[in-house]
Amino acid sequence: AEELLRKSEKLVFAGQLAVSIAHEIRNPMTTVKGMLQLAGKTINPVHYDLMMSELARMNAIVSEFLILGRPQAQVFKDESCRTMLLEALELFESQSEMNGIKVNSEIGPGLTIRCDRMQIKQVFLNILKNALEALPFGGEVDVVMDTAGPYQHIRFTDNGVGMSEEVLRRIGEPFHSTRPDGNGLGMMMAKKIIDSHDGRMEVSSELGSGTTVEVYLPGTE
Numbered sequence: 299a300e301e302l303l304r305k306s307e308k309l310v311f312a313g314q315l316a317v318s319i320a321h322e323i324r325n326p327m328t329t330v331k332g333m334l335q336l337a338g339k340t341i342n343p344v345h346y347d348l349m350m351s352e353l354a355r356m357n358a359i360v361s362e363f364l365i366l367g368r369p370q371a372q373v374f375k376d377e378s379c380r381t382m383l384l385e386a387l388e389l390f391e392s393q394s395e396m397n398g399i400k401v402n403s404e405i406g407p408g409l410t411i412r413c414d415r416m417q418i419k420q421v422f423l424n425i426l427k428n429a430l431e432a433l434p435f436g437g438e439v440d441v442v443m444d445t446a447g448p449y450q451h452i453r454f455t456d457n458g459v460g461m462s463e464e465v466l467r468r469i470g471e472p473f474h475s476t477r478p479d480g481n482g483l484g485m486m487m488a489k490k491i492i493d494s495h496d497g498r499m500e501v502s503s504e505l506g507s508g509t510t511v512e513v514y515l516p517g518t519e
């Protein structure tokens with residue numbers, strides 16, 4: 299319990315840091331935007347639009363950080379991993395259907411996990427959202443849950459675009475994104491949350507053929 303407390307304190311500290319940096323960045327950004335609007339007509343309209351959209355992008359990242367950093371203590375309780383995964387899959391269903399994605403799930407015996415249920419569901423959703431984004435023309439996502447010794451093992455496989463070695467190596471690095479509207483925070487958050495639950499995440503991928511993300515979370519027994 300002490301160990302868990304220490305870890306959640308660390309997360310809280312990182313969160314506070316994120317919030318103060320976000321605030322510091324937001325004020326000068328407002329100034330720049332104001333000045334840019336003033337200069338509006340004197341600037342090449344293409345450059346003006348690009349600068350405005352880059353500012354909007356910065357603003358989106360900063361806002362995300364303010365949300366991430368909002369002090370939210372982790373609430374650890376005994377939860378059924380099966381229920382959390384099924385709930386995440388249910389939330390994912392309408393999006394996957396709309397995008398022509400078939401989800402095949404094989405949910406075996408679930409362990410009880412001492413965890414923050416909202417955070418663990420967030421991890422599952424971040425991984426599923428990435429699979430969806432890797433399948434712009436539809437495809438399949440396989441979700442398998444089984445046990446690996448004392449661990450609950452959940453495997454997400456998509457047959458999407460995959461990642462280059464370089465992208466794979468940098469996975470979990472904040473702000474590293476290959477997507478035009480990505481922020482590169484989804485996998486970082488997933489990794490942070492899993493680490494704080496004494497679990498681990500493994501990602502393997504091949505460009506053009508797909509990606510597998512495996513999550514291991516310790517059961518309570």
Ligand code: ADP
Nearest residue numbers: 428432460475476477480481482483484485509
């Ligand atoms: P974002 O989705 O905002 O880009 P993430 O941290 O979730 O941020 O992902 C970082 C990058 O990792 C993505 O931009 C993408 O290049 C790559 N990635 C993550 N998951 C997958 C996946 N299932 N298939 C292909 N690439 C992926």
